[in-house]
Amino acid sequence: xxxxxxxxxxxxxxSRWSDWSILLLGLASLVxxxxxxxxxxxxxxxxxxxxxxxYQAAIAKRQGIAIPKIEDAQLIxxxxxxxxxxxxxxxxxxxxxxxxxxxxxxxxxxxxxxxxAVKHECVITxxxxxxxxxxxxxxxxxxxxxxxxxxxxxxxxxxxxxENPIRFRITAKxxxxx
Numbered sequence: 001x002x003x004x005x006x007x008x009x010x011x012x013x014x015s016r017w018s019d020w021s022i023l024l025l026g027l028a029s030l031v032x033x034x035x036x037x038x039x040x041x042x043x044x045x046x047x048x049x050x051x052x053x054x055y056q057a058a059i060a061k062r063q064g065i066a067i068p069k070i071e072d073a074q075l076i077x078x079x080x081x082x083x084x085x086x087x088x089x090x091x092x093x094x095x096x097x098x099x100x101x102x103x104x105x106x107x108x109x110x111x112x113x114x115x116x117a118v119k120h121e122c123v124i125t126x127x128x129x130x131x132x133x134x135x136x137x138x139x140x141x142x143x144x145x146x147x148x149x150x151x152x153x154x155x156x157x158x159x160x161x162x163e164n165p166i167r168f169r170i171t172a173k174x175x176x177x178x
Contacts, residue, residue, distance in 0.1 A: 084118075087117070088117040088118075091117050093115075095146060096115060096122065096146065096174065097113075099144055099146055100113060103137075103140065106133075106137060106140075107128065107129055107133050108126050108127070108128045108133055108134065108137040109126055109127045109128075110124060110125070110126045111125045111126055111127060111167075112124075112125040113125075115174060116174075120173060120174045120175075121171055121172065121173060121174060122147070122171070122172050122173075122174045123169065123170070123171050124141075124169070124170045124171075124172070125167070125168070125169050126167070126168055126170075127158070127165045127166065127167050127168075128165060128166045128168065129163065129165055129166070130166065131155075131166060133166075134155060134166050134168050138150065138152055138168075138170060141170065141172065145175065146174065146175050147172040147173065147174065147175065148172065148173045148175055149172060149173040150170060150171070150172045151170065151171050151172070152168060152169075152170050153169045153170065153171055154167075154168065154169045155167070155168040155169075156168075
């Protein structure tokens with residue numbers, strides 16, 4: 001049987017003229033495309049934009065409307081703020097609040113509800129008479145479809161109250177399925 005020698009570490013590879021020619025052809029194509037863009041497409045786009053502004057000004061003058069000058073960065077900022085407000089208004093707020101209203105007869109008092117529309121999170125602060133009621137409420141929230149990734153962040157006994165209630169803080173991902 002003949003012995004086979006495999007060299008996986010050989011870092012020297014002879015360069016061939018085909019490798020260099022492909023590299024030069026790619027660089028030449030890149031230079032040609034950039035030159036074509038600079039000499040043809042950018043002036044064409046600038047001329048089209050100038051004509052558009054001229055037509056808009058003529059229409060506005062004919063109708064007696066003043067066109068406000070808005071920079072692109074300002075327009076993009078206003079547009080993104082408008083989209084953020086629209087997304088926040090379109091969230092199912094009523095579904096979130098009815099989830100808590102349905103559980104109003106529980107022995108757990110919800111002290112605050114802090115929904116964050118951007119992160120789709122909800123922070124719930126509440127009080128329960130004992131640990132068992134707090135855990136029962138936590139399990140109840142886990143069963144709700146509107147929440148996922150529930151986490152009990154803090155819980156402590158309120159020693160200032162004579163009944164020693166348990167104050168807790170739960171965060172949950174808020175699912176906005178309709």
